[in-house]
Amino acid sequence: TGAGAFALYLAATADQAKQGSLILGVGIVLSLIGFVVIGPLLAGGVVRVLSAVLLRAFGPVGRMAERNALRNPRRTGATGAALMIGLALVACLSVVGSSMVTSATAELDKSVGADFIITAGNGGKPLNPATVKAVEGVEGLGHVTRMKETPAKVTAPDGTSESGQLLAAEATYAEDLRRETVSGDLAAAYGDDAMSVGSEFAEKAGVKVGDTLTVAFDGGRTAKLKVAAITSDDTGLDQGAMYTNLTTVERYVPAERVPLDTALLAKADEGSKDQAYAALKTAVAKDPTVKVMDQTDYKQALQDQVGQLLNMVYGLLALAIVVAILGVVNTLALSVV
Template sequence: VGAAGAAALTGCATAEKTSSAASLLGLGIVLTLIATVIAGPLLVRPVIRILGGVFPAVFGSVGRMSQRNALRNPRRTGATAAALMVGLALVGGLSVASASMTKSFDRQIDRTLGADFVVQNSNFMPFSPEITGKVEETEGAGLVVRQRFTPIELALPDGRSVESTAAGYDPRLDDVAKVTYAQGGSRDALAAGRIGMDVDFAKKHKVRVGDSLPATFPGGRETKLTVGALTDQDSPEGFGVEGGLFLGFGTVEKYVPGGQDSALYVNAAPGTDADTLRERLDRTLDPYPQVQVRDQADYKELIRQQIAVMLYLVYALLGLAIVIAVLGVVNTLALSVVERTREIGLLRAIGLGRRQLRRMIRLESVVIAVFGALLGLALGMVWGVAVQQVLALQGMKELAFPWTTIVAVVIGSVVVGLAAALLPALRASRMNVLAAIAHE
């Protein structure tokens, strides 16, 4: 089962289509999870021998007994750790995926955004031309490049007709954005009657630079647009919509007059520093609270906040998994204490103190919890790498590991082990020694 799961995840990492990669990812996650649960008892002895290897040196005979007690019933130990393992595998996988997404978005923002500031509606909806005029009149505002979106339908050489959204820009786009071109440049794409698109989209539909494509704008306005440039933005959707279509602002105004701007890219004028310009823009836009001024750092923080919303759901699931795991460890330790009643009585009779007994049970609980946590994190990190490979097909090619989260989870598993051992350890330490020895 594990081999089949590993093969599915390997296929996911090497797939070239998102749909097939996602299918293999789901299959690989299910199979590797089942395999790890099945193999859990077989992993107990080698892993816990390593994890508990320092116990004898630090805690003496008590540490040695706690390690060996955890090894007594590998099947029970593996089943107990499985509850924590599943929850932490999910957390580990999504943490790696979210860290990779954050790093990829940060890199994309650094690579593409060249303006000092972007003026945009908080909900990304278009805004009134009045706001554009106010921004252009702001003292210290130098270059202002408008962005305006319009629906468009293109008839392509392969016989298909694609309905998408095109972005219109002012001519000096290169001064506020870092666009990578496979062919041509901004001057070619933004000229009157021209259009630019993503190179992969062009290859898919057999479009070449110089082709004349019939285009239909809202209201049934028809024209022919000449392909002036092909971009390579390291993303299958170019500027964020299908085809990565973009054209000159004049072309948009000609066929879709009276529209509203979606964003303004603003550079400070010579002699004006960015902080001063931001203060002035904030004052200018004070009567329009829905419109915000953002720089690169603001965009990165916005992405992190959106990803954090997803992680909050994961952490809620983690909380539920921890509760289940604690109950499982408590149950296992309680059964173990009952089964070892006579043994505990004999140990107490030959000099094992109450505090030493409680420590022995706590260490046993901790090593079980850490075993489950490490197994879950290892599995989750493999899943996270596989998820990142799927995201890479959508342009998110950066892989990152959230080491702070991983270390925090391991420390948290120690706390979980200590918490789960409280009641069983207390019950064991309160046993009547003679009654425990006489127990059958």
């Protein structure tokens, strides 16, 4: 318990947030272990205090309960520890789930400028070209942003390379998803033969705005793209993403190898949001896999995903609490015996 308290103190005074979080986690674990170890010692004092304050009001029954609990402090401490651990886990996960939803919602409010997000179900499935055309024909939309993910290998001037998905979109993507830039202008990344990189890759490879990267497109040609912006990776959306224009991908990848759109982002005209939302629903009604979400729908979807995860964990914790309750029953039975 002393080690746990010391670790908690270090967490409160740590300068680095990540270091503080790590120490805080270690402190909580050590504190929990400490309470379990000294539980039998605590049981006697706690029971006597409760007896003086509460149990004596119940007369002979209260006195019997006090004596039964004090007869075997180790058994009483173990029973209390089992309940403590189960309830602590439930409370901890509830806080974590609530924090996740709150953080994601705040990130969406800060970063997402699009009114509508159109996707083909879950898992990043591509959109049907007919659906894309139908969405682009909806009245009341200021713009529709198409986006694709194409595999590519990016090599920096110092030889550092990274293989992954290059996100290709139209220039309006910079309005639909606001990304903070460390340097450069993100709008310029959607120019001819230009791109952006994330701050982590830029730091690792020593890349600066104005450098030229070698991009080998999977199934296509190799391009020389100029770095127009470096985006901050201190975000939960598109972390580490590298952006370029759709026309750049179509220039270096054969038409039959260009991937389909993975999502559409749309912005409604002023005062036409409700009408555009209804029109989008109608336009994609023929394809049941397509989802049209406004920001409220998207936040609810995030909450539902977190809720499903927590429900699974709560089910497992319920079993642990049942075991703890059986321990209480066992303690009472042994006391009677």
